[in-house]
Amino acid sequence: MYCIIDIETTGNGIKGNKITEIAIFKFNGKQITEEFTSLVNPECEIPPFITGLTGIDNDTVRNAPLLKDIAEDILRITDGCIFVAHSVNFDYNVIRNEFEQLGINFVRKKLCTVRLSRVVFPGYRSYSLGKLCSSLGVPLENRHRARGDAHATVLLFSKILNTEGIDITLKKFLNARSQEATLPPSLPKAQYSRLPQKPGVYHFKNDKGEVIYTGKAKNIKKRVLSHFYDKSEKEIKMCRATQKIDFELSGNELVALLMENHAIKKLYPLYNRAQKRKVPRIAIFSYEDREGILHLAFSKINSVPQPLTTLYSLTESREFLEQICAKFELCAKYCHLQDGVAQCNHFRLGPCSGICRGKEDIIEYNLKVQKAIDYVTSERENYIIKEQGRNPEEDALVVVRDGLYCGYGFIPKDQQISSLEDAMAYVTPQTETLEAKRLISSYTFKNQNNILLMGQE
Structure with missing residues (x-):
């Protein structure tokens, strides 16, 4: 026995969603044996956009029963039945959450007519109730009202039950291990089944092929499934919009993390929150002015061809130069810690040895600057991280040159590396970010x- 159900709600997110109307048709596979339809007072305001969609406003439900008043009717009619709905997880989760607030445990087996339709009626561009009913010639009256939508779902479900081989399909869908009731309504099971249980990154895509979420995992398949079990509002919205999942293997967690960071910065997916912010890189560099004096300065890295080192905020860059200036007794003016002054007088560093007042020899001052440059650049390391590859025949590489992350790649295990240049032939070049540096x-x-560790090149 089946209960085909549709609800209208206040639309206030998954947890705050309140039922305003419910319709239930008890169906034995051939005919409707019982019907229950009722407006519901949600005990909160109904937003105007919901009224515009359903026609249900605050006056419509003012004298309607509360959910607790009809809870016994809902429990009775659905008892022992399979809960059927179009995008079943939405209706089911809202009802379950509302019953939970009443102290009632609501558990039923589920069937989704969206997922079933994708299997038995393949090839349609849209599986929304309205468009699917139009394509299949199913009458749909009083759209966006619970009884109208529920009755159309009954007719659609009847068509599904009359397709060849439906008994086997239903058996698969109702098998607790099939995960059909867990997967998003618009995601074909084949998309999930092909996911590997290996490290890498995965991309959720919508009906336009746009990446709406990127994640990394040690086990891609297991991590993706965890999204479908997550009942937070953000996760439910994201999963309902997901129609395809792509993935890339990484072989190990470090490369997966770097892949994820790069993809988020490049694609800016709708449902990713962390790592979206682009932190500008600041370059510390040197140059010689027309008087032959060496300067140390900082600027956005785009305007600096050969930085001595890079940092990730103007404050951090100023503090770094202050430390260098103090350590090597340099001039705050010529380290660009004071601009527009004839002579330095830094509030923290104090006066220099006199280069800005013509009392220090330029050659001697430049020697001090060169020592500072040597000190800064000596901290730049050249090395390769060798990690597990995507298969037993390869290794993964992460290359750092002059202290900067250059990229990752994969190399055959029998290939020898004697220099950074050898490694770079196998590497996908990347731009260092603050997150990549920290990782x-x-x-x-x-x-x-x-x-x-590799030698200087």
Whole structure:
């Protein structure tokens, strides 16, 4: 026995969604044996856009029963029945959440007519109730009202039950291990079934092929499934919009993290929150002015061809130059810590040895600057991280040159590497970000045995 159900709600997110109307048709597979339809007072305001969609406003439900008043009717008519709805997880979760607030445990087996229709009526561009009914010639009256939509779903479900081989299909869908009731309504099961249980990144895509979420995982299949079990409002909206899942193997967690960071910065997916912010890189560099004096300065990295080092905020860059200026007794004016002054007088560093007042020899001052440059650049390391590859025949590489993350790649295990240039032939070039820098720093601190130091080139 089946109960085909449709509800109208206040639309206030999944947890705050309140039922304003419910319709239930008890169906034995051939005919309707019982019907229950009722407006419901949600005990809150109905937003205007919901009224515009359904025609249900605050006056419509003012004298309607509360959900607790009709809870016994809903429990009785659905008892022992399979809960059927178009995009079943939405209706089911709203009802279950509302019953939970009443202290009632609501558990029923589920069937989704969207997912069933995708299997038995393949090839349609849209499986929304309205468009599917129009394509299949199913009458749909009083659209966006619970009884109208529920009755159309009964007719659609009847068509589904009359298709060849439906008994086997239903058996698969109702099998607790099939995960059909867990997967998003618009996602073909084949998309989930093809996911590997290996490290990498995955991309949720909508009906336009746009990436709406990117994630990383040690086990892609297991991590993707966890999204479908998550009942937070954001996750439910994201999963309902997902129609395709792509993935890339990484072989290990570090490369997966770097892949994820790169994809989020490049694609800016709708449902990713972390790592979206683009932190500008600041370059520390040197140059010689017309008087032959060496300067140290900082600027956005786009305007600096050969930085001495890079940092990730103007404050951090100023503090770094202040430390260098103090350590090597340089001039705050010529380190660009004070602009528009004839002579330096930095509030923290104090006066220099006199280069800005013509009391220090330029050659001697430049020697101090060169020592500072040597000190800064000596901190730049050249190394390769060698990690597990995507298969037993390869290794994964992460390359850091002059202290900057350059990219990742994969190389055959029998291929010898004697220089960074050898490694770069196998690497996908990447731009260092603050997150990538932190990921690599954390990794190298914990995994010294996987690091191959390389000489200066």
